[in-house]
Amino acid sequence: MNRTLYEFRGSEPGPTLVGLGGVHGNEPAGVQALVEVGDELAEAGLLRGEMVALLGNPPALSAGVRFVHRDLNRLWDDPEPGADSEGEQLEALRGELRRIRDRSRGPVFLVDLHTTSGDGPPFTVLGDTLANRSMALALPVPMVLGLADAVPGTLIESLDTAGVASLAFEAGRHDDPGSSRRAADALRILVSWLALCPDRKEYAQESRQRLAAAGRGFPSAVRLVHRHSLESTEQFRMMGGLQSFQEVEQGQLLARQEGKPVRAPTKGRLLLPLYQESGSDGFFMGRPIRRSWLRLSAALRRRRMDRLLRFLPGIRPDETLPVGGVASFKVHPLIRRIFFPSLFRLLGYRAQPMDDGRYLLVRRPEPAELAPREG
Numbered sequence: 051m052n053r054t055l056y057e058f059r060g061s062e063p064g065p066t067l068v069g070l071g072g073v074h075g076n077e078p079a080g081v082q083a084l085v086e087v088g089d090e091l092a093e094a095g096l097l098r099g100e101m102v103a104l105l106g107n108p109p110a111l112s113a114g115v116r117f118v119h120r121d122l123n124r125l126w127d128d129p130e131p132g133a134d135s136e137g138e139q140l141e142a143l144r145g146e147l148r149r150i151r152d153r154s155r156g157p158v159f160l161v162d163l164h165t166t167s168g169d170g171p172p173f174t175v176l177g178d179t180l181a182n183r184s185m186a187l188a189l190p191v192p193m194v195l196g197l198a199d200a201v202p203g204t205l206i207e208s209l210d211t212a213g214v215a216s217l218a219f220e221a222g223r224h225d226d227p228g229s230s231r232r233a234a235d236a237l238r239i240l241v242s243w244l245a246l247c248p249d250r251k252e253y254a255q256e257s258r259q260r261l262a263a264a265g266r267g268f269p270s271a272v273r274l275v276h277r278h279s280l281e282s283t284e285q286f287r288m289m290g291g292l293q294s295f296q297e298v299e300q301g302q303l304l305a306r307q308e309g310k311p312v313r314a315p316t317k318g319r320l321l322l323p324l325y326q327e328s329g330s331d332g333f334f335m336g337r338p339i340r341r342s343w344l345r346l347s348a349a350l351r352r353r354r355m356d357r358l359l360r361f362l363p364g365i366r367p368d369e370t371l372p373v374g375g376v377a378s379f380k381v382h383p384l385i386r387r388i389f390f391p392s393l394f395r396l397l398g399y400r401a402q403p404m405d406d407g408r409y410l411l412v413r414r415p416e417p418a419e420l421a422p423r424e425g
Contacts, residue, residue, distance in 0.1 A: 053142065055081075055103035056088045063155035064099025065244045068147070069237055071103070071163045073123050073205065075110025076326070079221055080163025083233035090238075091247065099246045102150055106162075107139050116328045123162075124201070124330065126208035143205075151214070157417060159185055160216040161240060162205055163233045165224045167326035170294025171265050172232045174217045177206060178398060179414045180348055181215040188243040189219070189236055190262035192295065194321065194336060196274030199400055201331070213417040220294075224326075235261050268295045271344060272319050272336035273395075278305075278312065280332050283324065285309070288333065292323040298335070305332055347396045356397040356413070362389075368410065379411040380404070 069087070071080030084103040091101055105111060107122050118135035131137035151158055173192040176182040177199070186193040198207050209216040219236045222229035235257035241247050242254035272295075280286055285308040292304065298314045304323070305312040314320075314335065321334035350356075360367050364382035379399075386394075386401055386409045394401065398413040 053105050053108060053146065055084055055105065056092070056101075057103075058088075058091050058096050058101045060096035060098040060100070060246065062098035064097075064246060065156040066100040066102065066150060066154040066158045067240055067244055067246065068150060068158065068160040069101070069103045069163065070106050070160060070205070071233075072108070072111045073106030073162060074116045074121075074164065075107050075113060075118075076116045077163075077165045077224060078111060078114075079165045079224070079226075079229040080233050081105060081111065082230040083163060083221070083237055086230070086234045087237045087241070091241070094248055094253075096246050097248055099156055099244065100150075100154065101241065101246060104143070104146060106143065107136070109135050109139070116326070121328075121330065123205055124203040126205050127203045147209075147214075151212075158214045159240070159244065160206075160209060160214055161185075161236065162216065162218045163236070164218055164220050165222055165226075165229045165233075166220050166294065166322055167224060167329070168288075168293060168323040169223050169226075170220075170296075171268050172219065172221050172236070172261060173265070173268075173294070174219055175206070176217040177210040177414050178395075179210060179215070179416055180351055181417050182206075182210070182217055183344070183348070185215050185240070185243075186217050189239055190258060191236075191265035192268050193217075193271045194274065195271065195339065196336070197277075197321070197334060200274055200277045200334070210414040213415065213419075215417060220322075232261065232264060269319065269338035270341060271339040272321070273339050274321070274334055274336050275318055276315055276335040278332040278334070280324075280330055283327060283329055283332075286312075286324070286332050288323045288325055292320055292333075294319075294321050294323065296320045307332070343396075347398070350396055351398055356399070359397070359411070365411075378413075381409045381411050383407060383409065 069084050071084045110117050120136045122136045125131050125140050131140045174186045175194045175197050176186050178195045206216045221233040238254040238257040242250040288305045298320050300317045302314045318335040318337045323333045359365050364385035366380050368378045368380045399411040401409040
């Protein structure tokens with residue numbers, strides 16, 4: 051099974067859109083969507099830029115399993131992933147993405163196509179950068195912020211530090227025939243948004259209407275507030291009939307683990323309830339974010355208001371530990387409790403605990419900050 055499904059290149063320079071399907075081998079809908087959109091683009095051609103379609107984990111796709119040895123979407127923070135099947139796939143994918151970036155004639159965008167074990171609307175998962183938000187806002191479905199922070203080793207997390215705008219698109223349930231159509235709709239909208247194809251507005255018009263209808267009635271954005279991680283799924287069972295973005299009350303019974311009840315720790319929206327045999331997370335919970343918060347956050351970040359953090363008491367620049375080329379800050383626990391999450395999240399920062407009791411404030415760099423400097 052060839053990893054590269056196709057590469058289309060327009061006559062003019064422009065952005066590159068990378069579509070990735072089958073990172074989990076039990077999620078073939080993304081691959082089907084890539085093939086469908088590829089057939090359309092092969093006939094219509096590209097005006098500019100590039101469109102590249104890649105398979106994530108061909109051995110797992112061939113076997114119809116989530117992974118052969120390890121979850122490929124939890125290994126991207128490992129510099130030496132090992133010599134098993136997923137380690138080999140990771141190294142091969144890293145090489146392909148380097149090649150694509152090196153030959154690109156403009157900025158690179160990647161959409162990682164997935165499906166879920168439970169029901170729910172299509173939605174996006176992204177690291178909270180303005181570039182990623184712009185990409186997500188092009189798709190008329192809910193976006194989830196904070197989940198990429200909570201789950202280590204994901205592809206989109208690694209791409210943030212490489213200056214590539216990216217998101218994961220969750221198209222629906224694994225075995226839902228509509229999931230491949232929704233994934234194809236997302237691809238068409240992104241091709242149109244990047245102005246890669248002729249007749250861009252007409253090309254994605256019906257796709258935009260379908261996705262907007264699928265996302266109607268749900269919050270436009272939520273932020274993760276809880277992750278129920280698992281060491282093993284053997285003794286974990288979700289209660290039947292739960293769906294992503296369903297409203298749940300604090301104390302509501304959600305699952306049973308080793309025979310004991312697992313209840314919602316807070317009121318909010320349920321995300322990604324686990325209804326499959328393998329997985330490292332039983333479920334997540336989020337709370338809606340207002341559009342006004344997103345607009346204020348974007349305005350503060352564009353004006354680089356985070357430069358004023360150094361003047362707050364208990365916060366010191368940490369020039370010795372830059373993260374992704376962006377300076378970070380050390381913060382006293384008391385200051386962190388006072389200002390986090392409201393202020394620091396507005397400015398795009400995450401708080402990571404340090405051995406001395408303080409916290410390290412870091413933010414994902416925007417692609418422009420990682421571009422090579424002239425002179």
